[in-house]
Amino acid sequence: MTSYLLDTNVITHWVNKASGHALIEKHLFTLPIASLHISAVTVWEVSRMAEKAKVSTKASRALMEAIGLFAV
Secondary structure: OOOEEEOHHHHHHHHOOOOOHHHHHHHHOOOOHHHEEEOHHHHHHHHHHHHOOOOOHHHHHHHHHHHOOOEO
């Protein structure tokens, strides 16, 4: 099985419904969840965004929930 490593940009675009999110979502939903991974660096970057309030509280919560969906 092919594995995919999702980076911070993919996660944030998908969660924030930014430009291109529909394509990302369409592709993600066609793949087995076990094939989707994120790196520890992505976890750290998303956590730092939330900590430094670079995103709203609602967006921070959504990002943290999203990274919880994938194996690190």
